[in-house]
Amino acid sequence: MSRRIRILLGVLILVISISFLIWGFAPTRRETRVQPIAPSELQLPTPETRLPELGVVL
Amino acid sequence: MIRSALFPRIIFCLLLMIVLTACGGAAAAPEPPEAPAAEAPPESPVVAQPTQDIQGEVVSPPVNTHPAPTALPNTSGPVNPTIHPAIPERRRLTLEFPPRIRAGDSDIVRLTLEVDELGTITPTAGVEGNLVQGEVVQIPNLYDTHHVIAEARFDIAGLEVAPPDLVSQPLAQGQSVTFLWSILPEGVGNYRGTVWLYLRFVDKISGEENPITVSAQSVDIESVNFLGFSGSLARSFGVTGSILGTVIGFPFFEDIVKFLFKRRNSR
Numbered sequence: 001m002s003r004r005i006r007i008l009l010g011v012l013i014l015v016i017s018i019s020f021l022i023w024g025f026a027p028t029r030r031e032t033r034v035q036p037i038a039p040s041e042l043q044l045p046t047p048e049t050r051l052p053e054l055g056v057v058l
Numbered sequence: 059m060i061r062s063a064l065f066p067r068i069i070f071c072l073l074l075m076i077v078l079t080a081c082g083g084a085a086a087a088p089e090p091p092e093a094p095a096a097e098a099p100p101e102s103p104v105v106a107q108p109t110q111d112i113q114g115e116v117v118s119p120p121v122n123t124h125p126a127p128t129a130l131p132n133t134s135g136p137v138n139p140t141i142h143p144a145i146p147e148r149r150r151l152t153l154e155f156p157p158r159i160r161a162g163d164s165d166i167v168r169l170t171l172e173v174d175e176l177g178t179i180t181p182t183a184g185v186e187g188n189l190v191q192g193e194v195v196q197i198p199n200l201y202d203t204h205h206v207i208a209e210a211r212f213d214i215a216g217l218e219v220a221p222p223d224l225v226s227q228p229l230a231q232g233q234s235v236t237f238l239w240s241i242l243p244e245g246v247g248n249y250r251g252t253v254w255l256y257l258r259f260v261d262k263i264s265g266e267e268n269p270i271t272v273s274a275q276s277v278d279i280e281s282v283n284f285l286g287f288s289g290s291l292a293r294s295f296g297v298t299g300s301i302l303g304t305v306i307g308f309p310f311f312e313d314i315v316k317f318l319f320k321r322r323n324s325r
Contacts, residue, residue: 010307017299023284024293028156028165035151035273036174043144043200044259045270 143200147232148174151273153253158280162288164242167277169210169253172234201231205260209269210237214251217279218242229257243281251277 154168200206206229212219220240227235243249255273260266284292305311 007307010303010305012303012307013299014303014307017296017303019296020284020287020292021296021300024160024289024296028159028163030154031157033153033275035153035275037149037151037171037272039144039146039148041272042149042257042270044204045268 143203145200145206145231150174151255153275153277155253155277155279157278158282159241159243160289160292161243161246161281161283162290164240167212167239167241167253169237169255170234171208171229171236171255171272173232199231200259203262204268205262206230207258207260208235208237209256209258211254212239212241212251212277213254214241214249214277214279216244216247216249217251217281218244226258241279243279246281246283249279249281251279253277 150172152168152170152172154170156165156167159165207226208229209224209226211224218241225237227237229235253273253275254271257270257272259268259270261268283289287295
């Protein structure tokens with residue numbers, strides 16, 4: 001009887017431990033986002049796109 | 059006595075005021091302020107019709123003394139807008155990150171600005187009806203006139219990010235740049251951050267800098283644990299528990315060990 005309990009306890013510990021190992025060594029899922037960039041977005045800023053300088057009027 | 063001396067003077071002043079008022083009314087009325095040029099209606103040749111006055115005499119129209127309207131420059135021809143220097147290649151921005159990470163484990167966030175497969179661009183212009191008239195537009199190459207520097211930063215609260223500051227790399231024509239960040243969560247939870255990519259154009263002659271923001275991408279990373287164990291702790295418990303479970307649970311393991319020890323002792 002004690003032998004059977006010991007085996008059950010051992011199997012239970014083994015299952016839990018293997019679960020820990022699987023979770024601990026599983027590769028993480030990676031998300032990849034691809035964004036095409038047109039050449040028009042990689043050009044020099046034109047004067048129209050710049051914000052006017054703020055002035056403080058006292 | 060005093061009253062009798064002042065009376066003629068008052069009368070004189072009143073008469074003077076009446077005369078001045080009468081002269082002012084007879085003067086030409088002030089012209090209304092001229093409307094601004096932008097609001098002025100388009101000038102058209104004004105044809106004044108002869109009019110008749112009250113006495114029936116025909117009054118000739120006044121001579122138009124306005125200057126002739128100036129002709130506008132002809133804009134119907136081809137317009138040549140100012141072409142700004144640009145990077146003559148199509149690029150692709152790839153962001154790679156782990157949406158879920160084990161607590162206590164570090165991971166990598168990668169940002170790559172690479173040249174597209176069809177990166178070389180021949181810009182053409184001119185479409186008329188169904189006939190496409192291709193005309194190569196000469197866009198000045200930005201790489202010839204400027205140093206192009208790619209800069210990136212990963213802003214996220216709660217995660218340990220290395221390097222935490224702005225990272226710069228020179229961007230050459232046809233070359234890719236890659237930015238890598240190592241992240242380490244401090245605890246369990248959801249973390250939200252932003253990956254920024256800038257380009258800085260530095261004029262080769264004047265040294266003038268022009269930065270632009272190319273991309274700002276939101277990133278959500280969740281840090282998790284397993285039954286309260288972090289990644290490293292779970293692995294340690296897993297290894298230890300596996301050995302212990304094997305020793306305890308294997309039905310004949312004890313007998314095998316005893317047999318081996320007896321055999322060794324008998325020798």
